[in-house]
Amino acid sequence: xxxxxxxxxxxxxxxxxxxxxxxxxxxxxxxxxxxxxxxxxxxxxxxxxxxxxxxxxxxxxxxxxxxxxxxxxxxxxxxxxxxxxxxxxxxxxxxxxxxxxxxxxxxxxxxxxxxxxxxxxxxxxxxxxxxxxxxxxxxxxxxxxxxxxxxxxxxxxxxxxxxxxxxxxxxxxxxxxxxxxxxxxxxxxxxxxxxxxxxxxxxxxxxxxxxxxxxxxxxxxxxxxxxxxxxxxxxxxx
Amino acid sequence: xxxxxxxxxxxxxxxxxxxxxxxxxxxxxxxxxxxxxxxxxxxxxxxxxxxxxxxxxxxxxxxxxxxxxxxxxxxxxxxxxxxxxxxxxxxxxxxxxxxxxxxxxxxxxxxxxxxxxxxxxxxxxxxxxxxx
Numbered sequence: 001x002x003x004x005x006x007x008x009x010x011x012x013x014x015x016x017x018x019x020x021x022x023x024x025x026x027x028x029x030x031x032x033x034x035x036x037x038x039x040x041x042x043x044x045x046x047x048x049x050x051x052x053x054x055x056x057x058x059x060x061x062x063x064x065x066x067x068x069x070x071x072x073x074x075x076x077x078x079x080x081x082x083x084x085x086x087x088x089x090x091x092x093x094x095x096x097x098x099x100x101x102x103x104x105x106x107x108x109x110x111x112x113x114x115x116x117x118x119x120x121x122x123x124x125x126x127x128x129x130x131x132x133x134x135x136x137x138x139x140x141x142x143x144x145x146x147x148x149x150x151x152x153x154x155x156x157x158x159x160x161x162x163x164x165x166x167x168x169x170x171x172x173x174x175x176x177x178x179x180x181x182x183x184x185x186x187x188x189x190x191x192x193x194x195x196x197x198x199x200x201x202x203x204x205x206x207x208x209x210x211x212x213x214x215x216x217x218x219x220x221x222x223x224x225x226x227x228x229x230x231x232x233x234x235x236x237x238x
Numbered sequence: 239x240x241x242x243x244x245x246x247x248x249x250x251x252x253x254x255x256x257x258x259x260x261x262x263x264x265x266x267x268x269x270x271x272x273x274x275x276x277x278x279x280x281x282x283x284x285x286x287x288x289x290x291x292x293x294x295x296x297x298x299x300x301x302x303x304x305x306x307x308x309x310x311x312x313x314x315x316x317x318x319x320x321x322x323x324x325x326x327x328x329x330x331x332x333x334x335x336x337x338x339x340x341x342x343x344x345x346x347x348x349x350x351x352x353x354x355x356x357x358x359x360x361x362x363x364x365x366x367x368x369x370x
Contacts, residue, residue, distance in 0.1 A: 098296070117242045162299040200249065207253065212356040213296050214337040 002030050004080040013041035027057060028070040030080065045082070048139050050148075053095070053166075056083045065095055065161035098160040101169060103151060104134060104143035105210040108176065112203050116196055121187040124199055128180030135173040137166070171232075172209075172217020176202050261353050267334035268342050268350035276319050276329065277348055284367045285317040285344040289335045291324045296357050301339040304360045308367070316367060343367065 004020050014020055020037065024030035035042040045055055057064045058081045064072045074080075108127055115123030126142075133141035151157040179202045186195035209215045224232040268287075271277065276287065288305060290297040305318055323330035323338055333342065336355070343352045343366045352366055 113246060117239060117246055119239070119242060162295050164295040204253070212337055213339075214356070 001076060002074050002078045002080060004030065004034055004082060007082055007084055009084060010041055010044055010082065013044060014038045025074055026070070027059070027064055027072045027074065027080070030074060031057075031070070050139070054084055057081070058083060065159070069159055069161075095161050096164045096166050096169065098162055098164075099152075099157050100144065100147045100159075102210060103147040103157060104130075104173070105206045107143055107146065108206045109203055109210065112180075112199050112206075116199060116203075121184055121195070124180050124187065124195075125184045127202075128177045128184060131173045131177035131180065135170040135177060137170065167232075168218035168221035169215065171221040172215050175217045175220070176205070261355070264334040264340075264342075264353045264355075265350045267332065268344075268353065271332060272348055274329070274332070276321065277344075280317055280319065280344075280348065281314075282346050283315055283317050284346060285319060285348070286363070286367070287319045287321065287333070287342040287344065289321050289323045289330055289333065289338050289340040291322060291338050293324070294338045297339045300357045301341070304358075304363065305341075308360055308363060311364075312367065 001021050001023050004022055006014050006018055006020060008018075011018060015038070020034060022030040022033040022037070024033050031045065035045070045052060051057070051070065059067065059072060059074065059078055064070070108131065111123050111127050115121070115127070130142040134143055138144075147157065152159065179198050183195045183198035183202075186192075186198065205216050221232055277285070286305060286308075288301070290302065292298075309316055309318055321329055321333075323335055333340075339354075339357060341354045341358055341363070342350055343354075343363070345351050354362075
């Protein structure tokens, strides 16, 4: 049966055991078995049903993020390791799933275009709310739910996890949300040219990010970080 | 609604045309670099001029591995020139580079054939290189 090596900080939740034998033929199954054997470890590994971002799972030398994630198949003799990201320091890089971000960009573009064509301001408000929830990394963020619960399980979109800081992307979403909320307000008070112009700015910037990988919001974030503006702590990866 | 649909189509076409004009401008800038020191020692094979930076995530995780794989496949039939746009902003500016990754495909005579802004797949690059 597969085994999981438990890092020192988590051994308090596995009765002091540094290695636990588990049953299951996928990462998800063995982690389910682990949390069934030791329920106290579950909140330290998972946020709802998602692995916490600082929890890294390796099968041999391979990070599961570069395999099939939680659906990675296992063999009887596989040895897993749980490696928490090292805490401390403002510039510990993390990973993001670029496919999830691109689903959000595509959804933003399509919904805002449809909203404009139908002259339907609630879609603009919805996109603003979706972007705000994404910026806050809420588990109820609509784009995230759509990607994780609809597209990914059906194999319609494959994960593409790369080393990157999530904060600049969240800042970009926050700016997008701001533009969309301002647009909604403008449309509600009858300033339709202003309102839809703001929407088209978001559409243009989302297209720039989607097709050319240039995130204007990320660029602004890193410039503010260079200037030492409080709250903008992440430097670009090097 | 039809009016708005028409406006949408016009704006999308304008966006596509603007991007096409921009890439034509970039090709023009690249064509003016035939005596660029970058190209002095280039052999007479298809050449990729690849602008990147150390802090560009998609460059390090997608574009660079793609180019490395292509080089392994094509061997001496492909020459890759890599430019760090952070370390050499003047060269990036001369070539009209606005974002990274930016990849120029040069013909065997050094004339620019195509430019890609953003990550470009191995299959697309290979197709371009084999006809360069």
